[in-house]
Amino acid sequence: MLNTNRVSEELRALKVDVARLLSTAGEEMFESSKDRAEALADQIRAALAELGETVEQEQEQLQGLVADRPITSLASAFALGVVVGFMLRRH
Secondary structure: OOOOHHHHHHHHHHHHHHHHHHHHHHHHHHHHHHHHHHHHHHHHHHHHHHHHHHHHHHHHHHHHHHHHHHHHHHHHHHHHHHHHHHHHHHO
């Protein structure tokens, strides 16, 4: 005959095992995605730092060019302003 108490106990034990496995799998997935997110954040920080250094170098170079040739820089800025003005007027 079927022992219902034993089947009930086995089902409860199985339920506990499944819950423990799901909990462990969930924690592992959370830790894995957390590690991946941190690695991506580190890569983004490194890229932004490199971009900042590049922009700073370009800014210094541009300042040097403008300081060396102020009249040429002013004329170039004026010409660019005129061109942009004409382009904006047409649209």
